[in-house]
Amino acid sequence: MSKRIDSQKIMLEHSEAKVKLLNKYLDRYLNIISNDKHTKKISVFDLFCGEGIYENGGHGSPLIILNAINKLHELNTGSIKSIPPINVFLNDKKLEKVEKVKSIIREQELHNEAYGKLNFTNKDYKQIIPKLSTYLRNLKDEKAFIFIDPYGYKEIRASEIKALLESNKAEILLFLPIQFMYRFDEKGTPISLKELLEDLVPDDTWKSNNSVYQFIDQFKEAFKTSLGSTYFVDTFTIQKDPNTVYCLYFFSSHIRGFEKMLESKWEIDSNEGKGWKYEKSGNLFSDFKTNKLEEDILKYLAIKPRNNKEIYNFTLHLGFLPKHVNEVLSALQDSSKVIVTLFNGEKARKKAFYISYDYYKEEHPKAMIKLV
Numbered sequence: 001m002s003k004r005i006d007s008q009k010i011m012l013e014h015s016e017a018k019v020k021l022l023n024k025y026l027d028r029y030l031n032i033i034s035n036d037k038h039t040k041k042i043s044v045f046d047l048f049c050g051e052g053i054y055e056n057g058g059h060g061s062p063l064i065i066l067n068a069i070n071k072l073h074e075l076n077t078g079s080i081k082s083i084p085p086i087n088v089f090l091n092d093k094k095l096e097k098v099e100k101v102k103s104i105i106r107e108q109e110l111h112n113e114a115y116g117k118l119n120f121t122n123k124d125y126k127q128i129i130p131k132l133s134t135y136l137r138n139l140k141d142e143k144a145f146i147f148i149d150p151y152g153y154k155e156i157r158a159s160e161i162k163a164l165l166e167s168n169k170a171e172i173l174l175f176l177p178i179q180f181m182y183r184f185d186e187k188g189t190p191i192s193l194k195e196l197l198e199d200l201v202p203d204d205t206w207k208s209n210n211s212v213y214q215f216i217d218q219f220k221e222a223f224k225t226s227l228g229s230t231y232f233v234d235t236f237t238i239q240k241d242p243n244t245v246y247c248l249y250f251f252s253s254h255i256r257g258f259e260k261m262l263e264s265k266w267e268i269d270s271n272e273g274k275g276w277k278y279e280k281s282g283n284l285f286s287d288f289k290t291n292k293l294e295e296d297i298l299k300y301l302a303i304k305p306r307n308n309k310e311i312y313n314f315t316l317h318l319g320f321l322p323k324h325v326n327e328v329l330s331a332l333q334d335s336s337k338v339i340v341t342l343f344n345g346e347k348a349r350k351k352a353f354y355i356s357y358d359y360y361k362e363e364h365p366k367a368m369i370k371l372v
């Protein structure tokens, strides 16, 4: 059995890490959206769904999705009066894979019709994107989550991600075998990578990279530039072995959805935060997180004082959570490097920075933070 076939049939650790993130994110996403008192319907699209189960019993994305929906209902029988219908769309180009996943779902009774519809298609992803973008744009009180998990990256285009995000209704999780892309990058950008990046970075601005992680970051920055500041992008890296790194890129047009995604990411690897490691090597990076954020916050405040809403937004764009920036700001406050003033004229409490989605949502900022 070739290595390629092997990883397609048997769930390896990196696939496990991938679906673990998908699972954690979906649990949060579904819970929040179901409780927002606004959303009337949720749609989950798995555009490269595979056959659902691996030979060693590992669950693929379709099973993760359906189990997350079932769990949501089981856990919330009392507290959520009416969970909106959650429709699931499973697609794979190969008919036999779709048939297989269909029969597994039936045998294991994983789909409850009372929770929403389940649709199967066996189309090429390329055919789906234009229709899906139009469909998303027309949604009213509905939200969508899209999982894109191809074997390679040759078919994916940044412009397709953008088209899906432009609806402002969708969150996207994209899995890319980044190590292969990086290897090609070392040898000179191949046509397929250029095609993916084409509308992201002009040829002359793409820098050569010293490590796969640098490549991942440059790629993320390219996505950010192309999508603009209304959209959020972050990554979650999975290192299978020293020579193989995979990466999940996640995209959102909604800051709250993005925060949930970051929470999932940080929960899985609360120590390093930059991704799940195949084998953890102590906490080498444990103080890296604070330093990097501190550095960026100091630069940001050096330009001009910022209010609590701006800092919340800035922190999330950097891939950090409010609790991280609170830690940084507390330390800066303790060493008298920053001061906080309240817009209502009251005296600010120590260690209160008002950095959360609830304060962000308010019409006016509450506090101003400036360097001393």
Ligand SMILES: C[S@@+](CC[C@H](N)C(=O)[O-])C[C@H]1O[C@@H](n2cnc3c(N)ncnc32)[C@H](O)[C@@H]1O
Binding pocket: 019, 047, 048, 049, 050, 051, 052, 059, 060, 061, 062, 091, 092, 093, 094, 097, 123, 124, 125, 126, 149, 150, 151, 155
């Ligand atoms: C990495 S696997 C998906 C694994 C699955 N998400 C899981 O968690 O088990 C990629 C799948 O995409 C399908 N595929 C490949 N090219 C496609 C295309 N152009 N459109 C739709 N599906 C495609 C393959 O048949 C394969 O099942």
